[in-house]
Amino acid sequence: MLREKAKMSKNEAIRSLQTEVTRLRQENDDLKGDLALLRSSVKALRELQDLIKDLPAEFDVLKWIEEILASALLAVGSKDGSLLLLDEDSNELVFAVVHGHAQQHLLGHRMRLGDGIAGWVAENRVPQIVKDARGDPRFNPLVDEMLGFHTRTLACVPLVDGDRVLGVIEAINKLSDGEFTLHDQDLLILVAHFAAFGIKYAESIVE
DSSP: OHHHHHHHHHHHHHHHHHHHHHHHHHHHHHHHHHHHHHHHHHHHHHHHHHHHHSOOSSOOHHHHHHHHHHHHHHHHTEEEEEEEEEETTTTEEEEEEEESTTHHHHTTOEEETTSHHHHHHHHHTOOEEESOGGGSTTOOTHHHHHHTOOOOOEEEEEEEETTEEEEEEEEEEETTSOOOOHHHHHHHHHHHHHHHHHHHHHHHHHO
């Protein structure tokens, strides 16, 4: 009887140790992932700094913003994202820069201000992290259906200049299948400031 109890106790100790080893390995993998993301974020921020350091007297603002968006998506761990600009005459958002799966199909596509999550963010000027896009009543599935795409999660921030709304920046579906974080949102807000600065700078040149 005592021998059996000792054997059971030993087995329980082994199982407990195996569980702890598994947990530590998972934590180690998570830390490696976090470190890789942090390094990507730092790299992307350096690239953003280089992009705004010396703006030429004349430059292609859309190409410049495309590079900014690419750096932003790298920083938040996504490959799909867009920058939509507000057409103040029609009060519509226009897909001006698109990266990822929908690039060829979405460029130039228009949507009403207030339509979808991006339209809501532009109208209300409030950044949003949406963990379950299809479960959000503001989500418009028409673009997904048109492209055969599946939006799981997204982060969207407004692009503003003072009281003027210029558009929005959105990142869709983290590559890790995880969820966007407040850290990702803060990075996108910073990128939105850079993009707004570039647009305003380009408008001042034209004037």
